[in-house]
Amino acid sequence: MTAAAVPAASPASTGEQPGVRLARSRRNAELSLLLLAMVLVAAYAATVEANVLDTVTTDFWVPAATLGLVFLGLHLVIRWLAPFADPALLPAVALLNGIGVGFLRRYDLAQAAPEEREHLAIFAGTGGRQLAWTLGAVVLAAGLLAIMRDHRSLSRYAYTLGLAGIVLVMIPAVLPARFSEINNAKLWIRIGGFSIQPGEFAKLALLAFFAYYLVRKREVLSLASRRLLGVDFPRGRDLGPVLVVWLISLLVLVFEKDLGTSLLYFGMFVVTLYIATERVSWLLIGLVLFFGGAYLAYVLGSTVGGPFANFYLRAEIWLDPFGDPYDKGYQLVQGLLTLGSGGLFGAGPGGGQPTLLPEVQTDFIFAGIGEEIGLFGLSALLVVYLLIVERGLRAALAVRDSFGKLLAGGLAFTLGLQVFVIVGGISKLIPLTGQTTPFLSAGGSSLMANWLLIAVLLRVSDGARRPVAAGGPAARPAGGPPEQLHGAPTEVIRP
Amino acid sequence: MNAPLRRVGVVVMILFGLLFANLNWIQAYKADEYRNSDYNGRVQVAEYDRKRGNIEVGGTAYAISKDTGGKLRFLRTYPGGAEYAHVLGYQPVNGTSTGIERTENQFLAGTSDQLIGDRVKDMFTGNKTGGGNVLLTLSKRAQDTAFKQLRDNQVGATRGAAIAIDPRTGAVQALVSMPSFDPNPLVSHDTTAASKAYNKLEQDKDRPLANRALSEVLPPGSTFKVVMSAAALESGYTKQTRIPAGASWTPPTSGTPIKNAADSICPQDEVTLIQALTESCNTGYAQLGVKLGADKVKEKARQFGFEQDDLTVGQLGEGGLPVAASRTGEMTAPDGATDPAALAQSSIGQRDVRMTPLQGALIAASVANGGSQMRPYLVKQLLAPDRTTSYYTAKPRELRQPVSGQVAADLRDMMVSVVENGTGKSARIQGYTVGGKTGTAQSGPGTPDHGWFIGFALDRNGTPISAVCVELEQAGSGGSHEAARIAGKIMAAAIADSGGR
Numbered sequence: 004m005t006a007a008a009v010p011a012a013s014p015a016s017t018g019e020q021p022g023v024r025l026a027r028s029r030r031n032a033e034l035s036l037l038l039l040a041m042v043l044v045a046a047y048a049a050t051v052e053a054n055v056l057d058t059v060t061t062d063f064w065v066p067a068a069t070l071g072l073v074f075l076g077l078h079l080v081i082r083w084l085a086p087f088a089d090p091a092l093l094p095a096v097a098l099l100n101g102i103g104v105g106f107l108r109r110y111d112l113a114q115a116a117p118e119e120r121e122h123l124a125i126f127a128g129t130g131g132r133q134l135a136w137t138l139g140a141v142v143l144a145a146g147l148l149a150i151m152r153d154h155r156s157l158s159r160y161a162y163t164l165g166l167a168g169i170v171l172v173m174i175p176a177v178l179p180a181r182f183s184e185i186n187n188a189k190l191w192i193r194i195g196g197f198s199i200q201p202g203e204f205a206k207l208a209l210l211a212f213f214a215y216y217l218v219r220k221r222e223v224l225s226l227a228s229r230r231l232l233g234v235d236f237p238r239g240r241d242l243g244p245v246l247v248v249w250l251i252s253l254l255v256l257v258f259e260k261d262l263g264t265s266l267l268y269f270g271m272f273v274v275t276l277y278i279a280t281e282r283v284s285w286l287l288i289g290l291v292l293f294f295g296g297a298y299l300a301y302v303l304g305s306t307v308g309g310p311f312a313n314f315y316l317r318a319e320i321w322l323d324p325f326g327d328p329y330d331k332g333y334q335l336v337q338g339l340l341t342l343g344s345g346g347l348f349g350a351g352p353g354g355g356q357p358t359l360l361p362e363v364q365t366d367f368i369f370a371g372i373g374e375e376i377g378l379f380g381l382s383a384l385l386v387v388y389l390l391i392v393e394r395g396l397r398a399a400l401a402v403r404d405s406f407g408k409l410l411a412g413g414l415a416f417t418l419g420l421q422v423f424v425i426v427g428g429i430s431k432l433i434p435l436t437g438q439t440t441p442f443l444s445a446g447g448s449s450l451m452a453n454w455l456l457i458a459v460l461l462r463v464s465d466g467a468r469r470p471v472a473a474g475g476p477a478a479r480p481a482g483g484p485p486e487q488l489h490g491a492p493t494e495v496i497r498p
Numbered sequence: 499m500n501a502p503l504r505r506v507g508v509v510v511m512i513l514f515g516l517l518f519a520n521l522n523w524i525q526a527y528k529a530d531e532y533r534n535s536d537y538n539g540r541v542q543v544a545e546y547d548r549k550r551g552n553i554e555v556g557g558t559a560y561a562i563s564k565d566t567g568g569k570l571r572f573l574r575t576y577p578g579g580a581e582y583a584h585v586l587g588y589q590p591v592n593g594t595s596t597g598i599e600r601t602e603n604q605f606l607a608g609t610s611d612q613l614i615g616d617r618v619k620d621m622f623t624g625n626k627t628g629g630g631n632v633l634l635t636l637s638k639r640a641q642d643t644a645f646k647q648l649r650d651n652q653v654g655a656t657r658g659a660a661i662a663i664d665p666r667t668g669a670v671q672a673l674v675s676m677p678s679f680d681p682n683p684l685v686s687h688d689t690t691a692a693s694k695a696y697n698k699l700e701q702d703k704d705r706p707l708a709n710r711a712l713s714e715v716l717p718p719g720s721t722f723k724v725v726m727s728a729a730a731l732e733s734g735y736t737k738q739t740r741i742p743a744g745a746s747w748t749p750p751t752s753g754t755p756i757k758n759a760a761d762s763i764c765p766q767d768e769v770t771l772i773q774a775l776t777e778s779c780n781t782g783y784a785q786l787g788v789k790l791g792a793d794k795v796k797e798k799a800r801q802f803g804f805e806q807d808d809l810t811v812g813q814l815g816e817g818g819l820p821v822a823a824s825r826t827g828e829m830t831a832p833d834g835a836t837d838p839a840a841l842a843q844s845s846i847g848q849r850d851v852r853m854t855p856l857q858g859a860l861i862a863a864s865v866a867n868g869g870s871q872m873r874p875y876l877v878k879q880l881l882a883p884d885r886t887t888s889y890y891t892a893k894p895r896e897l898r899q900p901v902s903g904q905v906a907a908d909l910r911d912m913m914v915s916v917v918e919n920g921t922g923k924s925a926r927i928q929g930y931t932v933g934g935k936t937g938t939a940q941s942g943p944g945t946p947d948h949g950w951f952i953g954f955a956l957d958r959n960g961t962p963i964s965a966v967c968v969e970l971e972q973a974g975s976g977g978s979h980e981a982a983r984i985a986g987k988i989m990a991a992a993i994a995d996s997g998g999r
Contacts, residue, residue, distance in 0.1 A: 274506055274509075277502050277506070278499050278503055278506060281499065281501060325537075328537045329537075329592070329693075336537055337539075339524060339528075339532055340532045340535055340537060340540070342524045342525055342532070343524055343525060343530075343531065343532020343533055343538075344529075344532060344538060345525055345529075346525055346529040346533065347525060356539065356540045356543055359540060359543070373521075377525065378521055378525035381521055385514055385517060385518060385521075389510070389511065393507055393510070393511075396503055396506060396507045396510070399503050400500050400503050400504070405499060408500075412499075412503050415510075416506050416509075416510060419510040419514070420510075422517075423513040423514070423516075423517060426517050427517055430517070430520050430524055431520070432517065432520045
C-alpha cells in the first residue's frame with residue numbers, strides 16, 4: 004500500500020502536468036479558506052479574553068497561530084500528496100477544531116482562580132492538551148495520506164481491519180470495569196493515567212471492512228429477493244451478516260452501556276448496505292431491528308433490570324429530565340438550561356458560565372459553546388458539519404470505484420450520524436449517550452480518529468477529482484488486491 | 499450507487515434539519531423559561547454579582563449581603579437567625595427562596611422595574627449599585643418577646659405560632675412560628691452543605707420550615723365563639739340575652755352529649771350571652787348555633803375572613819406570603835339537610851372548623867377596630883439602594899367589615915369580660931384594657947388539646963394598639979391559659995415599642 008503498489012500516484016508522476024492541476028486543484032482556495040478560518044479562531048480567542056479578563060493580552064493570537072501552522076503543514080502535505088482533494092474539507096474541519104481548542108482554553112480560564120487567569124500558560128490545561136492532540140492527529144492524518152496513496156489499497160487489508168475493528172469494540176466490554184468504565188459507560192481502555200476510546204478507531208476499521216464485504220456481496224444481496232407488499236426483501240440466508248452486526252451492536256448497548264455507539268455502528272452498517280444494494284428494504288429491516296431492539300432493551304430494563312437497567316434509566320431521563328433535576332436528570336437539565344440561557348445570540352464568547360455544566364469539555368461541549376454563541380452561532384457550526392458531510396458524499400458520488408463510493412459515503416454518513424447522536428442527545432431530541440462531538444470535544448482518541456476519517460475522505464476526493472489523464476485510479480490498471488474489485492460491476496451513472 | 503448516495507445526503511440534511519428545529523425550540527421558544535428556571539445556576543451567579551439590598555426591622559438589618567470575592571460574590575447572612583426566619587425567608591443558591599426574600603426578590607436584587615433608573619445610571623458610571631432595601635412593619639420588641647415566650651412556653655409545647663397585628667392599620671407587629679430554624683446554613687455557597695442542612699429540616703417531623711402563623715389550620719375551639727357571638731348579636735340578641743345552657747346537652751340527632759370543660763361552668767339552665775363567653779360555655783353556644791342555623795354561622799365566619807384562599811401578606815398591592823384559607827367545613831347530613839350534631843360541634847370550633855393563627859388575630863383586630871378589618875401587611879417601605887428615595891410606602895386599607903360598630907362594641911365588652919372575669923385572666927396588662935378569648939381544641943383521639951388565645955389591647959382612650967393570636971399545638975392542659983399569658987406579653991411589648999409604657 005505504498006507508492007510502489009500504486010505507482011501512478013507517486014509525487015514524481017503527479018508533478019508532470021502542473022498546468023492542468025493548478026487550474027483545477029483549488030489548493031489556493033483551500034489556503035485562503037484556511038487563513039479565514041484561523042482569523043475567525045483568533046477573533047474568537049480575543050473576544051474570550053476581552054470578556055473573561057476585561058482585557059486582551061498581547062499573546063491572545065498564539066493558539067490560533069500555532070493551530071494555523073499545524074494546519075498549514077497539512078495543507079502543504081495535501082498539495083504534495085493529494086493535490087486534487089476537496090478544498091473545503093480542511094478549512095471546515097480546521098475551523099471546528101480551532102473553535103474547540105478556543106473553547107477549551109476559555110473553560111480553563113473559567114476554572115482558574117481570578118488572579119491567575121491573566122497569566123494562564125497557553126499550552127497548559129485542557130486547551131493546551133487539545134492543541135497538542137491536534138498536532139498529533141494532524142500528523143497522523145498526514146501520515147495516512149502519505150502511506151495510502153490510493154484508497155483502494157485499503158481493501159487489501161479489509162479482513163485484518165474488520166477483525167481489528169471487532170477486537171477494538173470488544174476490549175472495553177470484556178475488561179473489568181475499573182479498566183474500562185468512565186461515567187458509567189464502558190467505552191475505554193485505561194492504563195495508568197492514560198485512556199483511549201478504541202471505539203472511535205473501530206468505526207473506521209469496521210467501515211473499511213463493510214465497504215469491502217458489501218462490494219463483493221452486493222450482487223447477491225441486491226438481486227436475490229422475495230417480493231412482499233411491493234418491497235423486495237432479501238433471502239433469509241443473506242440476512243446473516245446483518246443479524247451479526249445487529250447482535251454486536253446490541254451487545255455493545257448492553258455491555259458497554261452505550262446506546263450512541265451502538266446506534267452509530269448499526270446505522271453505519273445499514274446505510275452502507277443500502278448504498279451498496281440500492282434496496283430500501285434494508286433500511287426498513289435496519290430501522291425495525293434497531294428500534295425493536297432498543298424498545299426491547301427498554302422493556303427488559305424496566306422489568307428485568309440487570310444489564311438493561313442503564314439503558315432504561317437513560318430513556319427515562321430523556322422522557323422527563325425535569326423529573327429528577329438534581330440527580331439523575333442533572334446533566335441533561337443543565338445542558339438544556341445552558342443552551343436556553345444562550346438564546347438567539349448567546350452571551351458572547353467568554354460571557355457564559357461553562358463551569359455550571361458538568362462534562363462541558365467533552366459530551367456537552369456543544370451546549371457550552373451554544374451558551375456563548377447562541378442559536379445563530381450553533382446553526383453556523385451545524386452548517387459547517389453539514390458541509391463536511393455533504394462534501395464527503397460528493398466525493399463518494401464522484402469517485403469511480405464501488406469500494407471508494409461505499410467507503411467515502413459510509414464515513415461521511417457516520418460523521419453526520421455521530422453529530423446527530425450527540426447534539427440530538429444534549430438537546431433532548433433523542434436519549435443522551437456519551438458520544439464525543441467530532442473535532443470539538445476534548446480528547447485525543449476522538450480527535451485522531453476523526454482526523455483519520457478526514458484523511459480518508461481527502462484521499463477519496465483526490466481520487467475522484469483527479470483528471471483521468473493525470474492518472475486517476477479508474478484509468479490505471481491497479482495491481483494487486485484492488486484487482487479483486489474488478490469483479491464488481493461497473494457503476495452506471497444514473498441521471 | 500449514486501442514487502442511494504444522494505438519498506443518504508438528503509437523510510443527513512433531514513437529520514440536521516431536526517437538530518436545527520430542536521435547537522430553535524430550546525434556544526428561541528423555551529429560552530426565557532430555561533434562562534429563568536429555578537434550576538439554572540446562572541440566574542444566581544448574575545444575581546450574586548450585585549449586592550442584594552437589606553431587609554430591615556426598626557432600623558436594624560436582619561438580612562444583609564457580604565462580599566466574599568468568590569464565584570458567587572455576595573453571601574447572604576441573617577443576623578437575626580431563627581427569630582426572623584419565617585418572615586424573612588431565605589435565598590438559597592440552589593432551590594427556591596421563601597418569605598420576603600422571595601416576594602420582594604426583584605426589588606432586593608435590583609432587577610425591579612422601579613429601579614430601572616439606577617440600572618441606567620450604572621451603565622454610565624460603571625458602578626454596580628446594589629439592590630433596594632425592604633423595611634418591615636415588625637416591632638423588634640414584640641417579635642423578640644413572641645419568639646422567646648413561645649420557645650420558653652411553660653406547658654412544653656414544641657409547635658405553635660404567634661402573630662400580632664396593629665388593628666388600626668393591619669401592620670404585622672410580630673410573626674413567629676415554632677419550631678423555627680437558622681436560615682444561614684441554607685444559603686451557604688457550599689451547596690452540598692446547604693442541601694444537607696435543608697434535607698435535615700425537611701425531614702424533621704415538627705416541620706420547622708412551615709410558617710404555621712399563616713399556613714397551618716387547626717380547629718379553633720372556643721375562640722370561634724367570638725364569631726358565634728357576632729352572629730347572635732346581629733340576629734337580635736344582646737349581651738344580656740339569656741340563652742339556654744346546662745351541664746350537658748345532646749343535639750337532637752346525635753347520642754353524643756356536648757359538655758363543658760368543667761362542671762362549674764354554666765350548669766344553670768340559662769346564662770346571659772356575655773356570661774356564656776366569659777366562662778366559655780359549650781352547651782350554651784352549641785344550642786345557640788343550632789338555633790341560629792348553619793347558614794348564619796357560615797355566613798358570619800365568611801364575613802370575618804373564613805373561606806378566603808387568596809389572601810397574601812406582604813405589600814398591600816400584590817404578592818406576599820400566602821395565607822391558607824380558614825374553613826367552617828361541612829355541617830350537613832348525608833341527605834343534604836343541616837346536621838344539628840355537626841352544627842353544634844362546629845359552633846364550639848370543633849368538627850371540621852379550621853383556622854389559621856392569622857385569621858384568629860384578624861377576628862380580634864376587627865372587634866378592636868370598631869368592626870373594620872384592615873388588610874394585614876408586612877412591608878412598610880421600599881427604599882432605593884442609596885436610601886434617599888422611597889419607592890413604596892404602605893397605605894393601610896380596609897379588607898372587609900365583618901360587623902357593625904355597635905356589634906363590635908358589644909363584642910369588645912364581652913371579650914374584655916373574658917380577660918377581666920373569665921378564662922383569659924393571664925393576658926391582663928397593667929394600665930391597658932385587654933380583651934380576648936381562649937380556646938381549647940381537641941386535636942384527635944389520644945393526643946393533647948391545642949391551646950389558643952385571640953385578643954387585643956386598648957389604651958385608656960379605647961384606641962386599639964395590638965391584636966394577637968397565640969396557638970400552642972397539642973399543648974395539653976393549661977395550653978390556652980399559657981397562650982393567653984404569652985399573648986399579653988407580646989401585646990405589652992408592642993405597646994412599649996409604639997411609645998406606650
